[in-house]
Amino acid sequence: MDLLGYVIIIVKVLVVFAVTLLTVLGMVYAERRVSAFMQGRLGPNRVGPKGLLQPIADGIKFLMKEDIIPASVDKPIFVLAPAILLIPALMTFAVIPFGSDITLFGRNIPLQVADVNVGILYVLALTSIGVYGIVLAGWSSNNKYSLLGGLRSSAQLISYELAMGLAVVSIILLSGSLKLDDIVADQQGHLFSWNLFKQPLAFIIFLIAVYAETNRLPFDLSEAEQELVGGYHTEYSSMKFAMFFMAEYANMITAAALTVTLFFGGWDVPMVNESSLGIWGALLSVLSFSLKMGFFLFLFIWVRWTFPRFRYDQLMKIGWKVMLPLALFNIFITAGYLTIKAVV
């Protein structure tokens, strides 16, 4: 690869990283504002126009706060845990294609940081690593509430990752590839070629599992504040707490992007052939991707302020007794359909 190639990659990495972090800031603002609106309040509206600078004020507050490390904690793990959670959360976006190919300086640039041929496995693997951050934070805090939060998180992961993986398997069966690029290409064309319409059951299972995966309500048992104070981050303060906070939102962004990629045709605009429109097509595809992602990010907040939290046993019951059999059934149907189609 020549010099220009490296430059392009670095630029893409920086842009994706910056946009992700900016979206995290936007989400912090949106969460407070949307929750306020849904409760008939106004929310933060004093810092900057319409309160838009509120997340920056929050960030400064976190930086200025005293960084407390309690005496009884397991210090190396305690310090490491927020990083273990945040880094995979920020890394996951690397394999997600966020636009159609763009042609600049006479070369074809895919709008995707890394086109890994096991893309979907990479995403699933990294999101699982993130849970180690939660478990280790809970363990090293030397606090019963933190430990319970970490335990719940790991149990939740086991019950939901399976159903989520199996829901994704049916998508992989359809597209015949683990590359996210191929999965998007497979959904090109008219609206009903989106996996949402081909695999509605898989979509519902995946969406529910994603909420459990990102520790969002109605599945935020690992930080259920009424029972566990703050859950796994009870003992954390200052920037370390902010890292947990950012990781949660970064995970939501990745989850929204993944949902769009797998079920909503990625950057696809129905009935439009993006590659024939040149650079405008690419911009259109990025816009379409952002809008779809924005909807799912809004849905995250919307759902949070609508539904109450599940009880622990209910969560397990849904994971093992409802979603897992349904996902297996869905794979069975999909595989059967594909086999019959191949034979006939």
Added chain:
Amino acid sequence: MGIVTKSYEPTFWDKLYFPALIKGLVVTLRYFFKRKVTIQYPDEKYVPPDGYRGLHRLNKYSDGRIRCVACEMCSAACPADCIEIVPGPAPWEGGKERYPVKFEIDLLTCIFCGFCEMACPEEAIELTEIYDFSDYSRDDLLIDRDGLLEVYELTKNKNYYSRAKKNEGSETQ
């Protein structure tokens, strides 16, 4: 063995959960677009309804004489015993012969029951709609005769808060 009575048997539609979930989402979305109930206090002020019992005032006649005749009915009626009155001969010719030399209300002791208002034979003492009169010291919350007369000047047009609101509006525009 207890007897289980089921008042409600979920139908198949209920067991799907999703219709109910969507109903819930619609409710929160409707609230998202509804008018907000927040009053942004120092900028906007709540206008209390008629009959609100707030800060006291001493009424005057149109020619400027104080209505109060220092009969001390109000301080006798006061269950919190927060009104202190010292009567004296009125300085003006004609009309009432007595008037209060000293008329002091301890706003921290006052329970804003409105008994003084009801006891007053001259309709001199009245409770106004002013609710935001907090201060930094106990001494500042002892309101004297001249203070009470000042409150009358502020509230005699019954538009203390609505006027304040209008002024704020014109300043920001």
